[in-house]
Amino acid sequence: MAFVIKFAKGVRNHWKKSTFAACLLAYGAKRLKNKYEIDGIMKVYCEEALTYGKVAITGNTLPRKITVILNPAANKRSSLEDYEKYCSPILNLAGICVDVVHTESEGHAKKLVQELKNTDALIVAGGDGTLSEVVTGLIRRTGENNSKLIPIGVLPLGKSNTVGSALFPGGEHLGNVKSMAEASMAIVREATKPMDVMKIEIINEPDADTIQDGEKGDEVQEKKAVYALAGIEWGAYRDASAKKDKYWYYGPLKKYATYIFNGYKDSLNWKCEALVNYSEPCEGCSNCVTHIEEKNTKWYNRFVRSTAKKEDRSRIINENCQKYEQKQISTADFACLTSNIFAGTANNSPPKLHLNLGPQDVDYFNFLTEGFRSETGQRRQIVETIEARQIELRPNLEKMDTQNAWFSIDKDDFEVKPVKITLLPKVITMFCSSSQTEITNLTSP
Template identity: 45%
Template sequence: MERIVKFGTTIRNNWKKSVVGVIALYYGAATVKEKYEINILMRAACKEAVRYGDSLIPMERNPTLVTVILNPVANKRKAKKDFEKYCEPLLHLAGLQVEVVQTASEGNAKELVESLKGTEAIIVAGGDGTLSETVTGLLRRNDDANQFPLGILPLGRTNDFGNSLFPGGDGVEKVKQLIEACMAIIEGNTVWKDAMKIEPIPEEDEVPSRPIYALTSLEWGAFRDTMAKKDKYWFTGSLREYAAFLFNGYKESLTWNCSGVIKYTPPCAGCSNCVQKKPEVKRKWRFFVPTTEAAQQNDISKLENPECAISQEFCFKTCDFKIQPYKIQNQLPALGIMLGRGSYSYTEFVSEGWDRIKKKGSEPNVITARTVELIPNQPTQEVMIEIDKEEFEVKPVKITLLPRIVKFFCKSKLNTI
């Protein structure tokens, strides 16, 4: 009997080793194939970058200086390695003079951009947080720095805005995304994008704080809180987002009560009340100089729209609140105020959360506006809102849409200018 048990144990151990060996062989082969595909992609991209550099930049002219704002700790400290491996060589081969400035702490990108001089373009190598800080520093300046393009290299863990310009993925698809982002900078295709100006509303004796600027969204509520906890469930691998909803749907620590008052003005195509004309700045590089009618600002500062300044007000209570740039059907730029349901059962919350992960969530109610004053009720505990994936304390704020305020490098198939 003992011999039979030992024989069975030996067979089981050998079977385990065989399975492990097959799995290791499969993933090893997959890795070799992935590396080969990446090498082919990079070789073709390098040739294309050299071709653009030779054809667009005269030998007698000094190389164009571009400044890269690199967040070295983005994506678990992988951002710097990926930038040096997949992005920096292409920029150099295209004949650009690349100056890399690494951020040292949270908020450092704003300071770097506010004091930046002598550059012809800024390239953000990081995620949504680094991009938001860079845009904030850019738009806080009193000069016309926002007239030259901003490049995005989506190297962070969250790249919602970067993914909207350059669809990405993992592995080979991620490298394709970075190559497309670099080639957009080299080729010089640009597009104007809207931004949100977010100003804290000061109390009577309080000194006003400087505004911050966002490109994607302001979020508040239980769904935002749950997604912020997903990294706690790292042990579930790619299922961490699903696990976050599963294990947090019953917790009182989530923000189930988002309530307060909203004052808003309606969307406006532009009038003397909301548009301030800015001069176009010409740069030496070909894509810094507007060449089409779309790049020329229409003089609408003399137009009048009486409804633009009419304010409406309502009270709200929900567990899911979001404001983001929004396009109405007639393409009129606006802010979209999205209010979810007032309450969810545990099952409903988990089901809705999983559907959102799959991009199948229910359509929220949307109120369109040009400006929004958000006056929240005083929370009983510490509550955070999320602006472009960065957390801030909940306070009264005024949010203003700035249409077509920042110029970004983009793929040529977009509506470029």
């Protein structure tokens, strides 16, 4: 009893030190608890991966080989450490030959994919930007009708993981660790699903990617499109979100600070004015399908696990597919999204683009409210949604400050220009959790 009284007096007489010690102790206890729970999560996944690794293969069969394209600069340069902690052990225990290739600069992932040979799958270890680069490089290499033969995996190691989070939702507590482990295990299980791709082309404008290598003055190549899996954003919320890193000194509150300090600035695009031409969604017809797929004998053909005969829709006539509606828009929040990021999208529904238009005018209070909602994973206010297969977006550049006008295509910045956005339904195959797969290929022992 005397010890308790003496201890209580000590705490009272040295309350500042006692408070600091208590906070330090609580922080340490929380770290130990998290480490214990992470070890438990990894143990479960590693034990499952080991069961795959113990399966014997025949003498004329080679182990699976995958190529991981890792962006070491992703998520404040923590992606490599996260990969080695939460992804690499699972892949190695499963008996998969893993070749890790690091990107060195913006656009390097596209070049790596175009030069890649002899691999069973491509795995993107990074965020939305790296994934978009890999998909762009892959489709440019193989063509829009052949790229569906190549399985792609994503390890959500970036700062923004829109597609990765949709494929591998991790939950609230230790969600990032669960997402990374589940994404790694999906590669081991070989559970896949087809995914839509958004093709974005500049209208009547030269593209920086079209200049040939060599001296200045060479002829311009055919325009090269950019391919995305999530969507394209434009407007005040996009501009504010792009400024987050400027408020790094606010720590975890920086994502809220960007809306507080930018909600009154003219540098944001408060008026996105454009002419939109769009066609209705189509399940596939002679207008959408350029030609019947032919047998492919290239190196990536061995990736195909299913031999199911695909339906030929090149003879189907859909008059509405070739009809375009026209609409003049003015909004503070423009987003054209694929169905990839919406959970629970019906597989039997026609593939479509979702053009979401926010309110035309936003005051400071609503800007804060909607911005905070988006940072907590909720959807911002939508005034109108247009469903389409193809969209021509022609911004009113005469009324805009073009120096401060930017699109975000899968979180990468692109200058605002007239663009044509085309949906390519189920062009690629991606690894996913078993609960989401449409065609699950399990090699479980």
